[in-house]
Amino acid sequence: MLIKSPISNLLEQSQYKYALQDVSEPNLYRDIYPYEEIPKVAFNHRRVPLNMPEEIWITDTTFRDGQQSRAPYAPSEIEDIYKMLAKLGGPNGIIRQSEFFVYTKKDREAVERCLALGYKFPEITTWIRAKKEDFALVRDMGIKETGILVSCSDYNIFKKLGMTRSEALEHYLKVVRQAFEAGIRPRCHLEDITRADFYGFVVPFVNALTELSHEAGADVKIRMCDTMGYGVPYPGVALPRSVPGIVYGLHHYSDVTSDMLEWHGHNDFYKAVANATSAWLYGASAVNCSLLGIGERTGNIPLEAMVIEYASIKGSLDGMDPTVITEIGDYYKNVLKYDIPPMTPFVGSNFNMTRAGIHADGLMKDAEIYNIFDTEKILARPAEVSISNTSGLAGIAYWINTAFSLAEGAMVSKQDAVVVRMKEEIDKEYVDGRTTIMSDEELFRIAERVSGGALKKQQ
Numbered sequence: 001m002l003i004k005s006p007i008s009n010l011l012e013q014s015q016y017k018y019a020l021q022d023v024s025e026p027n028l029y030r031d032i033y034p035y036e037e038i039p040k041v042a043f044n045h046r047r048v049p050l051n052m053p054e055e056i057w058i059t060d061t062t063f064r065d066g067q068q069s070r071a072p073y074a075p076s077e078i079e080d081i082y083k084m085l086a087k088l089g090g091p092n093g094i095i096r097q098s099e100f101f102v103y104t105k106k107d108r109e110a111v112e113r114c115l116a117l118g119y120k121f122p123e124i125t126t127w128i129r130a131k132k133e134d135f136a137l138v139r140d141m142g143i144k145e146t147g148i149l150v151s152c153s154d155y156n157i158f159k160k161l162g163m164t165r166s167e168a169l170e171h172y173l174k175v176v177r178q179a180f181e182a183g184i185r186p187r188c189h190l191e192d193i194t195r196a197d198f199y200g201f202v203v204p205f206v207n208a209l210t211e212l213s214h215e216a217g218a219d220v221k222i223r224m225c226d227t228m229g230y231g232v233p234y235p236g237v238a239l240p241r242s243v244p245g246i247v248y249g250l251h252h253y254s255d256v257t258s259d260m261l262e263w264h265g266h267n268d269f270y271k272a273v274a275n276a277t278s279a280w281l282y283g284a285s286a287v288n289c290s291l292l293g294i295g296e297r298t299g300n301i302p303l304e305a306m307v308i309e310y311a312s313i314k315g316s317l318d319g320m321d322p323t324v325i326t327e328i329g330d331y332y333k334n335v336l337k338y339d340i341p342p343m344t345p346f347v348g349s350n351f352n353m354t355r356a357g358i359h360a361d362g363l364m365k366d367a368e369i370y371n372i373f374d375t376e377k378i379l380a381r382p383a384e385v386s387i388s389n390t391s392g393l394a395g396i397a398y399w400i401n402t403a404f405s406l407a408e409g410a411m412v413s414k415q416d417a418v419v420v421r422m423k424e425e426i427d428k429e430y431v432d433g434r435t436t437i438m439s440d441e442e443l444f445r446i447a448e449r450v451s452g453g454a455l456k457k458q459q
Contacts, residue, residue, distance in 0.1 A: 006255075008051075017207065018253060021200035022166045026154030029195060029240065039230060039269075044238040048248035051283040053258035056314070058306050059288045060085055060098040061264070063110065064127045064147075065300055066290035067101070070338070077336065078110040079117075081291065084328050085303075086119045090319030093121030094310060095303070096286065099147060102126050102137055111141060125187065135182035145185040147223065148175055152202050153192035165201050173208055180216040187221040189264070194230040198239045198249060206254040221260050222250060223288065226275060229268030229298065233278035243275045247282040262286035267298040276301045277309050291328060292340065292347060304328070304346050323380040346379060353384040354395075387438040389430035396422050400447060403440065404455055421450040 005012045032040050062085070063078055073081070082098060089095025100114075101107040114124055127147040128134035138146050150172040151157060157168045172188070179186040188209060196202050206222060213220040224246055232241045239245045243263070250256045263279030263286070265272045276287040293302035304325045311317045329347030332338040342350040352375045362369035367383045376382040382402055385395045393414035400419065401411045412419055425446050426438060444457045 016253070018199045018203045020165060020169060020204040021197065022164055023154075023197075023200070024164075026158035027197050027200070028154060032241065033195065033230075039241075041232055041234075041241060042238040043236050045236045046238075046245070047235045048244050048282065050281050051248075051251070052281050052313070053283060053285045055259070056280050056285050056287075056310065057094050057096040058089070058303060058310065059096055059262060059286050060122055060290065060303060061288050061300060062098065062290045062294070062303070064099045064101055065264075065296060066294045069296055069299070070294060072106070073110070073336075075106055075110040075113055079113040080331065080335075081328070082114045082119075082122070083117070084324055084331065085122055085291075086117075087321055088307065088324035088328070089121055090317070090321055091121075092319040094307075094318055094320050095122050097125050097145070098122040099125045099127050102128065102134070102141065102143075108141070111143075115142065127189075132178060132182075135178055135184055138184055139182050143184075145187055145221070146179065147187045147189050148172075148179065149191055150175075150188045150205075151191040152205065153195040154197065154201075155195055156192055157201075169201075169205050169208065172205070173212060176209065176212055176220065177216075180212075180218055185219055185221070187223055187262070189223045189225050191225045192227045193224050193246060194226045194228065194240050196240055198246065199253075203249060203253050206250060206256060210254055210256065219260060221262060222256050223262045223264050224250070224279070224284070226263070226265040229266040229271065231265055231271060231275040233271065233274045243278040244282040247279055247284050251283050258283050258285040260285075262288055264288040265301050266296060267293060267300070272299070272301040273305045273309065276306060277313070280309075280313070292332060292338075292344070302345075308346065322378050326380045350386075352381060353386055387426060387443055388436075389427055389434075391426075393419055393423055396426070399443060400455065403443070403457075404447075405458070418447070418451045418455070422446055425450065 002011045002013060004010070032042055062081060063073065067073060085095055085098060100111050102111060111124060124143055125145040125147065126138050126143055128138060135146070151160065157163055157165055161168060163171065176186050176188065190196070190202065193202060209220045209222070230241050231243045233243050235244065237245065247261065250261060261284040263276055263284050265275045272293065276289070279287055287301060287306055289303035289306050290300040291303050293299035307320055307322055307325065310320070325346055329340060333340055340348055342348045345351050352371055354370055371383040384402060385391060385398050387395055387399055397412050397414045397416070397419045400406070406412070429438070447455045448457070
């Protein structure tokens with residue numbers, strides 16, 4: 001039988017409906033996941049089409065997953081960060097939602113503070129236990145959507161929950177019905193989807209959710225959770241690790257529309273950003289992230305990275321303000337006293353800093369030679385140089401021009417006397433046995449001294 005697909009708008013053969021495969025023993029994919037070895041990437045050479053939705057966006061889990069691996073934020077700190085998320089996401093709500101815990105008095109105070117701001121974006125959502133009293137709490141706070149944990153791999157179903165697949169499916173459907181009864185939009189977190197039997201459990205389960213959604217006349221969101229970071233973005237990879245395959249399968253065999261699909265990934269194998277972008281490209285509208293990638297184990301998808309990815313693939317920031325990324329980095333460093341690794345893209349102290357003198361010479365001629373983009377315009381972070389005995393005259397000249405914000409006509413060159421005298425003093429430090437780079441405070445003092453006060457640090 002031929003039907004017209006609402007997704008591709010093409011005539012397609014009637015899709016096969018996958019039935020639940022209720023197995024007696026868990027399928028742990030030991031050929032792919034031998035615990036004593038590094039996990040294997042298996043290929044089946046099946047490729048699915050690129051299918052990026054017209055509209056894509058970012059959701060935030062800084063205050064939920066991001067708060068599970070650090071000291072809890074104070075309610076006032078959550079309010080500060082939430083304001084910055086709203087400013088970063090812009091008026092079009094590219095940062096669409098932010099999820100919160102509501103278990104404790106502090107959690108609820110943070111939610112109330114952020115609700116009181118009256119922002120349209122990011123919409124405040126929650127993550128709760130599957131209990132009636134939690135649904136009532138969310139409803140009474142005026143929140144419309146909540147996340148519900150529905151673990152989908154046999155690792156979780158058999159080993160953690162002690163259930164069979166059919167028992168887990170019925171338990172999850174009961175919980176979703178409770179959400180509908182409470183007037184809450186459920187967002188189902190399919191935990192560990194990259195180790196799940198995709199066509200034996202995931203698709204039949206999501207089909208049941210879709211039917212339940214139609215009966216209730218309300219939406220069910222599907223969050224594809226790559227809990228252990230096993231996802232792989234490459235074309236032709238076999239399930240359960242294929243990100244394109246997971247997104248395509250839920251589109252094609254469960255009729256989940258793009259706006260109801262969300263990817264949540266972890267960075268255990270350095271693939272968090274690539275997997276999230278792949279989810280967008282193959283048909284998911286949303287990717288779930290945390291600021292600076294802070295989260296369980298190796299962390300989540302860094303939200304600031306996906307702001308840049310969005311602009312890369314859409315060709316526009318669509319109202320987002322990326323200079324706020326620098327504000328957020330400064331807030332984490334100076335207020336929260338969080339140590340950001342210096343090489344961290346976009347927020348680390350060294351992300352656009354060069355050390356080699358020959359690179360600094362290139363920066364003097366044209367910053368574009370050694371800077372990834374105009375970081376001063378886009379992130380309010382001019383390209384920087386660090387100064388040591390290898391920086392050369394060009395590095396020192398560039399440092400002076402940047403550190404003192406010298407105007408075009410007042411800039412020094414590497415031939416200027418003040419640059420030569422600074423280099424002599426710096427070289428003497430290293431002749432005397434110094435091995436570390438010069439701090440900015442030291443350089444400011446040297447510059448002021450050798451310039452006779454003509455160069456002074458701005459207060």
